[in-house]
Amino acid sequence: MSNWKLICKLEDIPQLGSRVVHWPERGKVAVFRSSDDEVFAMHDKCPHKGGPLSQGIVHGKRVTCPLHGWNIGLDDGKAVAPDVGGCKTFEVKVENGEVFMAA
Amino acid sequence: MSKPRLVLIGNGMAGVRTVEELLKIKPDHYDITIFGAEPHPNYNRILLSPVLAGEMTISEIVLNELEWYKEKGIKLHTGKQIKTIDRAKRKVIAEDGTEEEYDRLLIATGSTPFMLPIPGNDLPGVIGYRDIKDTDEMIEAAKLHKHAVVIGGGLLGLEAANGLKLRGMDVTVVHLGPWLLERQLDEVAAKMLQKSLEDKGLKFLLQKQTEMLVQGESGRVAAVRFKDGMTIPADLVVMAAGIRPNYALAESSGIYCNRGIVVNDTMQTYDPKVYAVGECVTHRGIAYGLVAPLFEQAKVAANHLAGYGIGRYTGSVTSTKLKVTGIDLFSAGDYMGGEGTEEIVLNDPYGGVYKKLVIKDNKLVGGVMYGDTADGPWYFQLLKDGRDIHDIRDQLIFGQSLVGDVGHAGNSKAASMPDSAEVCGCNGITKGVIVQAIKAKGLFTLDEVKKHTKAASSCGSCAGLVEQILASTIGGAYTPAASDKKPVCGCTEQSHKAVREAILNQHLITKEAVFKALEWKTPNGCDKCRPAVNYYLISTWPHEAKDDPQSRFINERSHANIQKDGTYSVVPRMWGGLTTPNELRAIADAAEKYNVPTVKSPAASVSTCSVSRRKTCPASGLTSTRPAWSQAMPTASRFAP
Ligand SMILES: Cc1cc2nc3c(=O)[nH]c(=O)nc-3n(C[C@H](O)[C@H](O)[C@H](O)COP(=O)(O)OP(=O)(O)OC[C@H]3O[C@@H](n4cnc5c(N)ncnc54)[C@H](O)[C@@H]3O)c2cc1C
Ligand code: FES
Numbered sequence: 001m002s003n004w005k006l007i008c009k010l011e012d013i014p015q016l017g018s019r020v021v022h023w024p025e026r027g028k029v030a031v032f033r034s035s036d037d038e039v040f041a042m043h044d045k046c047p048h049k050g051g052p053l054s055q056g057i058v059h060g061k062r063v064t065c066p067l068h069g070w071n072i073g074l075d076d077g078k079a080v081a082p083d084v085g086g087c088k089t090f091e092v093k094v095e096n097g098e099v100f101m102a103a
Numbered sequence: 104m105s106k107p108r109l110v111l112i113g114n115g116m117a118g119v120r121t122v123e124e125l126l127k128i129k130p131d132h133y134d135i136t137i138f139g140a141e142p143h144p145n146y147n148r149i150l151l152s153p154v155l156a157g158e159m160t161i162s163e164i165v166l167n168e169l170e171w172y173k174e175k176g177i178k179l180h181t182g183k184q185i186k187t188i189d190r191a192k193r194k195v196i197a198e199d200g201t202e203e204e205y206d207r208l209l210i211a212t213g214s215t216p217f218m219l220p221i222p223g224n225d226l227p228g229v230i231g232y233r234d235i236k237d238t239d240e241m242i243e244a245a246k247l248h249k250h251a252v253v254i255g256g257g258l259l260g261l262e263a264a265n266g267l268k269l270r271g272m273d274v275t276v277v278h279l280g281p282w283l284l285e286r287q288l289d290e291v292a293a294k295m296l297q298k299s300l301e302d303k304g305l306k307f308l309l310q311k312q313t314e315m316l317v318q319g320e321s322g323r324v325a326a327v328r329f330k331d332g333m334t335i336p337a338d339l340v341v342m343a344a345g346i347r348p349n350y351a352l353a354e355s356s357g358i359y360c361n362r363g364i365v366v367n368d369t370m371q372t373y374d375p376k377v378y379a380v381g382e383c384v385t386h387r388g389i390a391y392g393l394v395a396p397l398f399e400q401a402k403v404a405a406n407h408l409a410g411y412g413i414g415r416y417t418g419s420v421t422s423t424k425l426k427v428t429g430i431d432l433f434s435a436g437d438y439m440g441g442e443g444t445e446e447i448v449l450n451d452p453y454g455g456v457y458k459k460l461v462i463k464d465n466k467l468v469g470g471v472m473y474g475d476t477a478d479g480p481w482y483f484q485l486l487k488d489g490r491d492i493h494d495i496r497d498q499l500i501f502g503q504s505l506v507g508d509v510g511h512a513g514n515s516k517a518a519s520m521p522d523s524a525e526v527c528g529c530n531g532i533t534k535g536v537i538v539q540a541i542k543a544k545g546l547f548t549l550d551e552v553k554k555h556t557k558a559a560s561s562c563g564s565c566a567g568l569v570e571q572i573l574a575s576t577i578g579g580a581y582t583p584a585a586s587d588k589k590p591v592c593g594c595t596e597q598s599h600k601a602v603r604e605a606i607l608n609q610h611l612i613t614k615e616a617v618f619k620a621l622e623w624k625t626p627n628g629c630d631k632c633r634p635a636v637n638y639y640l641i642s643t644w645p646h647e648a649k650d651d652p653q654s655r656f657i658n659e660r661s662h663a664n665i666q667k668d669g670t671y672s673v674v675p676r677m678w679g680g681l682t683t684p685n686e687l688r689a690i691a692d693a694a695e696k697y698n699v700p701t702v703k704s705p706a707a708s709v710s711t712c713s714v715s716r717r718k719t720c721p722a723s724g725l726t727s728t729r730p731a732w733s734q735a736m737p738t739a740s741r742f743a744p
Contacts, residue, residue, distance in 0.1 A: 016653040035627045055657040057630040064630035066657040066665055069570050084158040085428045
């Protein structure tokens with residue numbers, strides 16, 4: 001089974017906001033929290049030109065990159081058409097108000 | 104009275120574009136018939152690469168659905184190859200005997216992959232890369248086989264190799280030249296490109312000459328053998344060593360050809376009733392293999408077919424981009440330089456950025472960019488305009504934003520582009536045309552702009568820029584009166600005005616209340632409406648509504664401008680460039696505190712700093728950072744005297 005690592009408390013991530021985890025082997029991983037408290041994680045690197053997705057605006061299950069406005073699906077890491085490309089996603093879960101990421 | 108008849112041979116990108124241009128300027132002039140050898144409606148050949156890479160599907164790349172042909176009254180014969188042009192009787196005859204008479208004939212038969220004349224080039228498993236059939240075959244091969252060899256390290260070869268690699272094959276690119284893309288790149292940029300493709304798992308054999316393809320026991324190709332005796336396994340060989348214009352049909356009917364159908368500046372062949380466009384053509388001795396020039400040809404041909412006789416095609420300077428996701432590469436014009444030219448080079452191998460501009464007589468004549476191609480279209484525009492650059496020469500290499508000193512994020516870039524600047528290189532659409540269409544037709548989404556102008560509808564790499572133009576034309580929170588009735592965005596039917604009024608009249612003070620009262624279609628809006636709603640809330644009810652940082656663009660949240668590499672620049676206010684020693688010290692202290700690597704002080708004072716506050720989670724030992732805006736960022740106002 002997956003080995004889960006504790007990252008932070010759910011309340012540490014603002015709703016419709018994010019937090020960046022510095023994971024040595026993965027680089028920067030952005031962790032997002034949606035308005036209904038779902039949590040998602042992916043590389044903090046826009047598939048377009050590497051913009052920091054953690055600084056984008058989160059809406060529904062998407063984040064809009066702050067650099068050129070690509071929309072990236074939070075659940076699949078895929079750029080929303082007509083843009084193409086994708087971002088590596090990581091498994092995360094919330095238990096008792098704490099956020100864990102799969103190692 | 105019956106209409107004159109126009110027959111098009113070749114249902115591809117250049118031919119159909121000509122018909123579209125024609126219908127735009129003279130809709131009912133001809134009875135139109137189109138023959139296409141492929142069993143498909145016109146599709147975007149360029150996007151076969153993302154299809155192979157698994158990023159798009161065939162249905163997404165169709166440009167003209169069958170309904171379009173019906174709607175325009177065009178008789179379409181798919182899957183029918185024309186075998187004969189009878190110019191005396193003015194008719195064309197297809198393989199299956201179908202005949203069609205014409206008053207004007209348009210030939211747009213494109214080109215075919217060049218298959219190296221080596222033993223084994225006709226074995227099963229050896230293909231070119233040109234159409235849907237080839238793409239399907241590669242996708243199938245990737246499911247069953249392991250080793251792929253791509254012959255040719257040009258744009259097409261690299262895109263094929265990338266796609267096959269993404270489909271799980273072990274891919275080797277064989278290239279005769281000394282470096283990859285030698286027709287687009289100089290050696291330095293090519294080496295950087297090769298390195299990053301190697302990081303993606305591709306293998307390269309440069310300066311290798313293929314001797315033969317070896318057949319395996321199954322009858323399929325099994326190996327590639329080189330002149331130096333080396334042999335590598337291959338279950339799939341893709342030849343991407345160049346293309347050959349399809350002019351045999353025209354030549355056999357007696358139309359003058361010379362390595363292509365020869366046309367004049369009106370795209371007319373030596374037979375005045377016959378026009379030709381696209382890759383099958385040579386114009387002033389040049390055959391083009393990219394869509395942008397072909398679409399320019401299409402425009403001219405359409406005008407002459409319509410009988411207006413305006414416009415001449417005088418040739419094109421081309422620019423190219425490699426469509427491999429994650430790799431940014433741009434080259435244009437004379438990128439190698441030589442006699443009488445000067446070069447400006449910026450080389451940052453560590454940061455993965457290389458830019459070279461070639462200048463001749465104070466004009467930009469070419470350039471190569473790797474890693475950071477944002478300014479590509481701007482350089483390309485300077486190049487095409489032949490603008491004298493001696494006044495901006497010292498800053499030219501740093502790009503438009505520095506030269507123009509216009510802000511930092513992308514937004515200001517779209518806003519500051521002149522109307523004549525080209526936005527969509529594939530389709531030759533300028534900013535002016537896009538802005539005009541947005542205003543005149545009330546366009547609101549990227550899709551609408553695509554539909555109406557064709558911008559961003561080919562390779563799509565300018566989609567971001569088009570969106571910025573949309574944003575700067577119709578505004579986020581700052582909507583011009585003209586679009587008063589238009590919805591704010593796809594999340595609602597309400598206009599900006601209606602939202603503002605509702606906030607005021609119904610005393611709404613949170614975004615949730617706004618979304619509820621106005622029946623928003625999405626739970627929490629999007630990047631267009633949330634900032635607007637937040638802005639209206641705090642400006643309408645400044646003491647009651649709470650600012651929502653999650654609804655602000657990062658530049659506003661942090662009072663700093665995000666840069667391409669994700670760091671921020673902060674501009675301390677110094678009125679008229681004057682400051683006191685104390686204030687200067689305060690800036691230095693702040694810069695030191697936040698580890699600002701450099702502080703620049705040209706006309707405007709800009710300092711770049713990347714701020715991150717780390718906090719270590721005791722349980723996992725992982726470090727995580729709160730987004731910059733929730734930390735104490737040095738802000739412009741802190742420095743304000
Ligand atoms: C994988 C790939 C990626 C590419 N990427 C880019 C890119 O990024 N940027 C760029 O600018 N260009 C790119 N190109 C090149 C671009 O697609 C071509 O320049 C363009 O499609 C040429 O248009 P055309 O109309 O001349 O030919 P085509 O689009 O090939 O159309 C010709 C059509 O005529 C048909 N035909 C031929 N002979 C007959 C006959 N006798 N009777 C009936 N029909 C006939 C053919 O079957 C074909 O459908 C790419 C090409 C490929 C293959
Ligand atoms: S880097 Fe994200 S949209 Fe360009």
